[in-house]
Amino acid sequence: MQQIIxxxxxxxxxxxxxxxxxxxxxxxxxxxxxxxxxGCEHGxxxxxxxxxxxxxxxxCISYAVAxxxxxxxxxxxxxxxxxxxxxxxxxxxxxxxxxxxCTPGMLIAARDLVLRVPDADxxxxxxxxxxxxxxCTGYMGIVRAVKSVIDxxxxxxxxxxxxxxxxxxxxxxxxxxxxxxxPPAVPPTVPPTAAAxxxxxPxxxxxxxxxKKPGTVIEDEFTVDxxxxxxxxxxxxxxxxxxxxxxxxxxxxxxTSLKGRITTKFGPMRAAFAGTAALxxxxxxxxxxxxxxxxxxxxxSRARGDISYRLHDAGGGRTRVTxxxxxxxxxxxxxxxxxGLVKEFVKKMVADFAANLNARLGAPAGSAAxxxxxxxxxxxxxxxxxxxxxxxxxxxxx
Amino acid sequence: xxAAAFEYVRPADLAGAVKALAxxxxxAKPLGGGQSLGPMLNLRLARPKLLVDVSxxxxxxxxxxRGSLWRIGGAVTHSAIEDASLPGGExxxxxxxxxxxxxxxxxxxxxxxxxxxxxxxxWPLALPALGAEVVIxxxxxxxxxxxxxxxxxxxATALAEDELVVAVExxxxxxxxxxxxxxxxxxxxxxxxxxxxxxxxAQRKVARLWVGALNGAPQPMxxxxxxxxxxGGLAASEDAVxxxxxxxxxxxxxxxxxxxxxxxRRAVQQATE
Ligand SMILES: Cc1cc2nc3c(=O)[nH]c(=O)nc-3n(C[C@H](O)[C@H](O)[C@H](O)COP(=O)(O)OP(=O)(O)OC[C@H]3O[C@@H](n4cnc5c(N)ncnc54)[C@H](O)[C@@H]3O)c2cc1C
Ligand code: FES
Ligand code: FES
Numbered sequence: 001m002q003q004i005i006x007x008x009x010x011x012x013x014x015x016x017x018x019x020x021x022x023x024x025x026x027x028x029x030x031x032x033x034x035x036x037x038x039g040c041e042h043g044x045x046x047x048x049x050x051x052x053x054x055x056x057x058x059x060c061i062s063y064a065v066a067x068x069x070x071x072x073x074x075x076x077x078x079x080x081x082x083x084x085x086x087x088x089x090x091x092x093x094x095x096x097x098x099x100x101x102c103t104p105g106m107l108i109a110a111r112d113l114v115l116r117v118p119d120a121d122x123x124x125x126x127x128x129x130x131x132x133x134x135x136c137t138g139y140m141g142i143v144r145a146v147k148s149v150i151d152x153x154x155x156x157x158x159x160x161x162x163x164x165x166x167x168x169x170x171x172x173x174x175x176x177x178x179x180x181x182x183p184p185a186v187p188p189t190v191p192p193t194a195a196a197x198x199x200x201x202p203x204x205x206x207x208x209x210x211x212k213k214p215g216t217v218i219e220d221e222f223t224v225d226x227x228x229x230x231x232x233x234x235x236x237x238x239x240x241x242x243x244x245x246x247x248x249x250x251x252x253x254x255x256t257s258l259k260g261r262i263t264t265k266f267g268p269m270r271a272a273f274a275g276t277a278a279l280x281x282x283x284x285x286x287x288x289x290x291x292x293x294x295x296x297x298x299x300x301s302r303a304r305g306d307i308s309y310r311l312h313d314a315g316g317g318r319t320r321v322t323x324x325x326x327x328x329x330x331x332x333x334x335x336x337x338x339x340g341l342v343k344e345f346v347k348k349m350v351a352d353f354a355a356n357l358n359a360r361l362g363a364p365a366g367s368a369a370x371x372x373x374x375x376x377x378x379x380x381x382x383x384x385x386x387x388x389x390x391x392x393x394x395x396x397x398x
Numbered sequence: 399x400x401a402a403a404f405e406y407v408r409p410a411d412l413a414g415a416v417k418a419l420a421x422x423x424x425x426a427k428p429l430g431g432g433q434s435l436g437p438m439l440n441l442r443l444a445r446p447k448l449l450v451d452v453s454x455x456x457x458x459x460x461x462x463x464r465g466s467l468w469r470i471g472g473a474v475t476h477s478a479i480e481d482a483s484l485p486g487g488e489x490x491x492x493x494x495x496x497x498x499x500x501x502x503x504x505x506x507x508x509x510x511x512x513x514x515x516x517x518x519x520x521w522p523l524a525l526p527a528l529g530a531e532v533v534i535x536x537x538x539x540x541x542x543x544x545x546x547x548x549x550x551x552x553x554a555t556a557l558a559e560d561e562l563v564v565a566v567e568x569x570x571x572x573x574x575x576x577x578x579x580x581x582x583x584x585x586x587x588x589x590x591x592x593x594x595x596x597x598x599x600a601q602r603k604v605a606r607l608w609v610g611a612l613n614g615a616p617q618p619m620x621x622x623x624x625x626x627x628x629x630g631g632l633a634a635s636e637d638a639v640x641x642x643x644x645x646x647x648x649x650x651x652x653x654x655x656x657x658x659x660x661x662x663r664r665a666v667q668q669a670t671e
Contacts, residue, residue: 002406004531017401018407019404019449020399020400020401020402020403020404021405022401022436022438022440025400036593040399041399041440042399042436042440042441043436043437043502044437046501049501052504052505055477055504055550056500056501056504057501057505058433058501060436060440061433061436061437061440061505062432062433062436062438063406063432063449065406066406066432066451066453109500109501110670112500113500115432116500116651126586127586128499128500128586130499130502130585130586131498131499131501131502131587132429132499145463151425170574170576172576172598172630172631172669172670172671173574173600174627174628174629174630175605175628176599176603176624176627176628177603177604177605177623177624177628178603178604179629195597196595200426203480213568220465238494259410266443266552266553267515267553268427268438268443268444268446268514268553269438269443269444269445269552269553269554270444270445271443273503298402298442298445299399299442299443300399301440310404315627332399332441332442333441333443334442335441338518338589340612340650340654341517341613342614343551343613344551344552344613344614346551392446
């Protein structure tokens with residue numbers, strides 16, 4: 001608990017707050033100001049909008065301790081505010097609310113708009129109010145209400161605020177650009193250091209997933225500098241496979257199933273998916289599958305992934321491994337991980353796996369190098385972005 | 399959801415902030431406006447032990463005219479940049495205006511946005527296109543990295559755990575310089591699905607074209623930019639853009655490709671018509 005002093009609706013408030021208590025909870029639970037509504041609690045809906053030092057802000061992603069010394073104003077604090085009263089009347093008149101859940105946030109955002117952009121037209125009103133979601137009204141009434149207040153104020157105030165026509169930019173004239181001063185963002189060729197090497201041959205499809213489930217499919221491949229029989233053998237050794245997958249731990253396993261968890265790091269985000277997987281192997285065609293499900297209990301994110309692999313003799317005592325990974329992600333992590341990011345992340349796992357597998361197979365049994373550390377997968381890392389860029393450019397993009 | 403417990407400190411100066419971060423390696427995170435960290439904390443996707451609030455550090459809150467460039471403190475909010483009058487730095491205000499919503503812009507900071515390094519975010523695209531430099535402070539003092547090399551990948555940057563973005567320095571545009579910026583967003587204020595920025599500054603002989611909202615960091619299209627300078631918008635034919643995109647982002651799916659090609663062409667159109 002930390003002692004904080006701030007002003008709420010004009011009154012000095014001294015209180016104790018846990019650092020993790022966001023301003024919205026502080027206002028509702030400790031100050032009993034329940035006019036501030038909480039919807040999504042992660043900055044998307046705008047229901048929790050309050051003023052901090054006169055500027056609208058989302059109280060769900062502002063922490064109370066960070067508001068020390070600030071002036072906070074909630075919907076309860078606008079009793080005699082002229083603009084707010086006009087907005088209230090207009091909201092009433094134009095049916096700008098139904099259940100009222102979004103209304104406190106709408107009103108505070110609208111008041112800011114009326115004062116900040118006194119000449120906003122309908123389009124601008126829609127853009128400016130787009131950070132506040134309403135599940136009931138369809139927005140027509142809200143936009144009309146805000147517009148009516150702006151129009152009424154313009155009629156009384158100053159009809160001269162017609163914006164001066166913006167100066168047209170000068171016409172474009174061609175020129176010769178100097179060579180770019182800044183080096184390109186992606187570092188150019190650096191000799192590869194990982195043991196994994198890409199095979200130039202086109203990827204043969206890996207064992208097809210049994211039934212088509214909705215998800216994203218990634219196909220990938222890598223080559224291991226060891227004969228097929230040896231690689232096939234290690235793929236059956238689940239603890240060894242897990243040791244090659246950074247962040248993976250196995251708690252129990254049988255030849256056909258396993259229990260365990262995989263810890264991942266995605267920039268600042270961390271998740272530890274605990275779950276089970278079913279294992280399949282087809283000796284005849286040297287292919288197999290690992291079908292898993294897991295949950296990150298702290299965030300409530302869920303992941304499902306079917307990994308199908310197939311080994312091919314690449315000649316010269318080398319084995320080409322083709323993999324197809326069909327996965328889906330649900331819950332909070334999914335909201336942050338737009339498709340492409342997860343794709344890159346999964347590819348990074350495959351790359352790490354390949355490198356570790358090679359290292360492990362290359363090392364004499366029982367040596368320290370044979371036991372790859374169960375570190376976390378660090379998505380977004382510099383090295384793998386580069387590595388994969390290179391590997392892809394080697395055999396052309398899909 | 400509610401954040402997991404963490405400690406909170408608000409050091410009085412930059413040295414104190416760096417010290418607090420260095421004191422808990424890997425467990426402490428700077429807190430800017432909290433507009434990206436807050437959601438991750440509330441969803442328990444990020445679980446740092448300590449937040450070091452840098453949002454009030456005076457030295458990081460100034461917008462300064464340094465003659466040939468604008469120096470924007472790392473804790474300056476998007477809305478402060480939106481509202482500022484920045485001759486020669488007009489694109490900064492227009493880019494700021496397009497970030498999220500005013501309520502987010504009032505707290506979110508330029509340093510926080512760069513450090514967060516979301517591939518689809520605005521500053522990591524606009525600042526390299528403007529030729530900016532990022533000023534970084536850490537236990538070893540100050541260092542500089544070009545905005546073009548600052549971001550290494552999705553959520554990955556040049557910053558060490560105990561380093562802060564204290565400022566960005568943005569060269570002023572010459573009179574007559576042309577800027578184009580285009581984003582495709584599903585909904586106003588959401589992160590874009592494709593984005594592009596173009597700068598054509600004849601006096602300084604600068605031509606830059608960057609494409610964003612890729613799977614990793616935004617990428618430059620240098621040859622196409624040089625061609626644009628010489629031939630104007632004609633250089634950005636569907637075909638030429640498609641080929642340039644293939645080079646920097648070979649693994650986009652067909653729908654993404656379409657969006658990115660169009661974003662680039664619209665940004666070019668703004669800068670050349
Ligand atoms: C609904 C919504 C929509 C959004 N839409 C967009 C959009 O369209 N475009 C866009 O660009 N952004 C968007 N954002 C993100 C917004 O711009 C954030 O303000 C920004 O990404 C982070 O800035 P912040 O100051 O809030 O950083 P914080 O959330 O406080 O921190 C983000 C990260 O940076 C670190 N950090 C913070 N400050 C510093 C510093 N000075 N030095 C080093 N590290 C630091 C933190 O430790 C953390 O890891 C959106 C956010 C939300 C909630
Ligand atoms: S509750 Fe704060 S934005 Fe939804
Ligand atoms: S009135 Fe019900 S959410 Fe807006």
